[in-house]
Amino acid sequence: MKVGIIGQGYVGLTIAAFASEYFKVIGFDNNRKIVDQLNLGKSHIEGVESSALQKRIREGAYRATFLGQDLSEVDIVVIAVPTPLSNDRKPDLAFIEAACRTIGENIKKSVLVINESTSFPGTLRNFIKPAIEKYSTLNFGHLYAISPERVDPGRGDFTQRNTPRLFAGLTPEAATKTREFYSKFCDNLIEVSSPEVAEAAKLFENTFRQVNIALVNEFAQIAHSLGISVYETLDAANTKPYGFMKFSPSAGVGGHCIPVDPTYLAVVAEERGVPATFIRRANEVNLEMSKYVVDRVQADNQDSLKGKSVLVIGVAYKPNIADVRETAASLIIRHLRDRGAVVSWHDEVVGTWNSESSVPLKGADIAVVVTKHDSVDPADIIASAPYIFDTTGTLKGVQGL
Numbered sequence: 001m002k003v004g005i006i007g008q009g010y011v012g013l014t015i016a017a018f019a020s021e022y023f024k025v026i027g028f029d030n031n032r033k034i035v036d037q038l039n040l041g042k043s044h045i046e047g048v049e050s051s052a053l054q055k056r057i058r059e060g061a062y063r064a065t066f067l068g069q070d071l072s073e074v075d076i077v078v079i080a081v082p083t084p085l086s087n088d089r090k091p092d093l094a095f096i097e098a099a100c101r102t103i104g105e106n107i108k109k110s111v112l113v114i115n116e117s118t119s120f121p122g123t124l125r126n127f128i129k130p131a132i133e134k135y136s137t138l139n140f141g142h143l144y145a146i147s148p149e150r151v152d153p154g155r156g157d158f159t160q161r162n163t164p165r166l167f168a169g170l171t172p173e174a175a176t177k178t179r180e181f182y183s184k185f186c187d188n189l190i191e192v193s194s195p196e197v198a199e200a201a202k203l204f205e206n207t208f209r210q211v212n213i214a215l216v217n218e219f220a221q222i223a224h225s226l227g228i229s230v231y232e233t234l235d236a237a238n239t240k241p242y243g244f245m246k247f248s249p250s251a252g253v254g255g256h257c258i259p260v261d262p263t264y265l266a267v268v269a270e271e272r273g274v275p276a277t278f279i280r281r282a283n284e285v286n287l288e289m290s291k292y293v294v295d296r297v298q299a300d301n302q303d304s305l306k307g308k309s310v311l312v313i314g315v316a317y318k319p320n321i322a323d324v325r326e327t328a329a330s331l332i333i334r335h336l337r338d339r340g341a342v343v344s345w346h347d348e349v350v351g352t353w354n355s356e357s358s359v360p361l362k363g364a365d366i367a368v369v370v371t372k373h374d375s376v377d378p379a380d381i382i383a384s385a386p387y388i389f390d391t392t393g394t395l396k397g398v399q400g401l
């Protein structure tokens with residue numbers, strides 16, 4: 001069996017790494033630089049080791065390509081391309097449409113098409129299938145299924161193998177073949193009754209996180225105004241053995257999923273006349289956290305940041321990965337600069353970002369910790385500035401803070 005995976009980013013390459021243990025995998029990406037790197041055995045994704053990639057390449061089980069015609073022989077094709085928001089914050093399915101075009105124009109036999117990209121309910125049935133048919137010259141159809149991806153990049157305890165995976169087919173045959181495919185490298189497959197349920201479940205999972213993060217971020221502000229520790233209060237609440245799940249305050253949410261997916265749900269809700277006020281407000285609360293953080297830093301520093309050197313520590317959106325998409329650090333830096341601060345940042349995992357480079361961890365008037373990578377020594381953070389504002393909660397109790 002040959003498997004084509006369209007998109008070799010966080011999701012697609014991770015799937016490729018697991019699937020190529022059992023299938024011949026062709027990783028298709030329209031970014032030629034990524035393709036060239038992958039064929040040299042260099043992984044750009046945390047959690048996919050270059051050594052493992054090189055082994056698969058040597059075994060003939062994996063290769064990357066930017067040529068659509070290389071997909072012509074595959075039996076299964078997985079779509080793993082971005083699903084961002086457009087400038088007017090609406091679902092942008094342009095990448096999915098392009099993937100459908102690649103499939104339609106290049107695959108000349110009936111295959112199983114599985115979508116792993118996150119999108120709103122109805123995408124598989126009403127967008128992907130018609131789009132592939134539009135670009136295809138075949139007079140017979142493909143099988144269609146959805147299996148929303150749950151990968152948490154950089155995480156070691158939950159992998160493709162032990163993270164339960166939802167799936168559904170547009171037909172029973174598609175569902176059966178989808179189960180056969182994933183069962184090779186996933187131990188817990190859960191079939192749901194329709195693709196729309198699987199698509200909605202994925203959106204709801206991330207909306208649940210966004211709303212709860214917003215709630216705890218609001219609570220952090222309430223706790224501060226009451227003069228009590230938000231961390232101690234959350235730990236106290238967390239002693240309840242049922243009906244409570246602890247979320248931690250932060251500078252806001254980032255990444256490709258939490259700030260984006262809930263808006264996909266809100267848009268389809270509103271199109272159907274259901275107000276998504278709760279989801280919308282959660283997004284706003286999380287975005288406003290960056291201003292709240294900078295307000296607190298300013299208040300603690302003689303109410304002025306003008307001319308002060310501020311070091312932002314950790315610009316990735318979460319620990320131990322280099323992903324800066326939608327990172328809260330971006331808004332924090334903007335607020336700091338708007339108030340006249342001289343801002344630099346330290347993040348050796350990210351290295352360079354927005355044409356700026358990571359600077360050494362020292363010599364600032366003020367340090368704001370946005371993301372704490374495991375590789376960063378807390379003692380070095382403490383020594384980097386006389387005043388440190390930690391938004392991560394990971395430095396509490398460290399001597400010198």
Ligand SMILES: NC(=O)c1ccc[n+]([C@@H]2O[C@H](COP(=O)([O-])OP(=O)(O)OC[C@H]3O[C@@H](n4cnc5c(N)ncnc54)[C@H](O)[C@@H]3O)[C@@H](O)[C@H]2O)c1
Pocket residue numbers: 006007008009010011012028029030031034080081082083095098099102116117118119148149150151152153256257
């Ligand atoms: N990153 C995550 O943690 C995560 C988790 C679950 C679900 N998802 C979802 O999975 C999907 C992919 O996300 P990602 O994080 O892997 O994105 P990514 O940006 O890391 O990777 C996407 C890749 O697709 C390529 N690409 C774009 N258009 C293409 C096309 N037309 N043909 C071929 N390649 C193309 C890009 O060059 C890129 O390498 C999104 O819908 C996302 O919401 C992501």
